[in-house]
Amino acid sequence: MKEYDIKITETIEKTVTVRAENLSEAQEKVQKSYSDSVYDFDPVTLVSTEFTVEGEKTIDMDSLMKMDVLLVKPNMYPQAVKIGCELEDLQNAVGGEIEAIYPFNEPVALIMDGNGKVSGKGLNRALRDEVNGEMYDIIAGDFLVVGLGEEDFCSLSPDLIRQFEEHFHQPETFVRLGRGMMALPLPDDKVKQPDSPVKDGAVLHKNSHDREVL
Numbered sequence: 001m002k003e004y005d006i007k008i009t010e011t012i013e014k015t016v017t018v019r020a021e022n023l024s025e026a027q028e029k030v031q032k033s034y035s036d037s038v039y040d041f042d043p044v045t046l047v048s049t050e051f052t053v054e055g056e057k058t059i060d061m062d063s064l065m066k067m068d069v070l071l072v073k074p075n076m077y078p079q080a081v082k083i084g085c086e087l088e089d090l091q092n093a094v095g096g097e098i099e100a101i102y103p104f105n106e107p108v109a110l111i112m113d114g115n116g117k118v119s120g121k122g123l124n125r126a127l128r129d130e131v132n133g134e135m136y137d138i139i140a141g142d143f144l145v146v147g148l149g150e151e152d153f154c155s156l157s158p159d160l161i162r163q164f165e166e167h168f169h170q171p172e173t174f175v176r177l178g179r180g181m182m183a184l185p186l187p188d189d190k191v192k193q194p195d196s197p198v199k200d201g202a203v204l205h206k207n208s209h210d211r212e213v214l
Contacts, residue, residue, distance in 0.1 A: 005055035067155040070145040074122035107148040116140035
């Protein structure tokens with residue numbers, strides 16, 4: 001399918017009578033009166049209408065049905081991606097039955113596999129209290145950061161993409177500490193690239209200096 005820019009040009013006319021010594025003076029009087037909006041063109045007499053193609057471009061129908069979101073995977077930096085808006089598209093993106101949470105004041109949602117922890121998916125990113133910064137939960141498996149429309153999920157704005165790419169930029173690894181977990185930033189040399197396989201299961205290390213504990 002294509003999209004066209006069409007210019008519509010309408011030509012109207014009106015006959016007026018003026019008194020003048022000659023044709024040149026008559027034309028000058030009419031032009032001045034026209035410039036001063038003396039003449040009323042209501043009703044108008046339409047002489048002709050022209051339609052001119054100003055531009056043409058091909059529309060990617062698939063892109064119209066997709067939204068711009070962030071995909072966040074364990075051990076990887078966030079990726080800006082386009083995905084479909086249907087339930088099946090969201091389920092495929094996170095690999096399971098979706099669960100949406102709304103932990104931020106901004107108009108965004110986090111969409112994840114609601115059974116990610118139970119099914120043993122790799123621990124991904126910590127969720128922290130926006131006031132005191134304390135970790136209160138951990139997301140397991142891939143998740144999406146999506147925008148919120150009036151009635152449904154929608155694309156993230158460029159500003160929100162930048163904001164949450166920074167928020168979730170550094171992958172995290174998690175260490176068991178008694179009955180809780182400690183979050184540590186994953187070193188850059190351990191971060192996996194998009195085309196590298198990511199193994200399921202939390203990345204666990206021997207106890208080290210505490211950073212954050214859940």
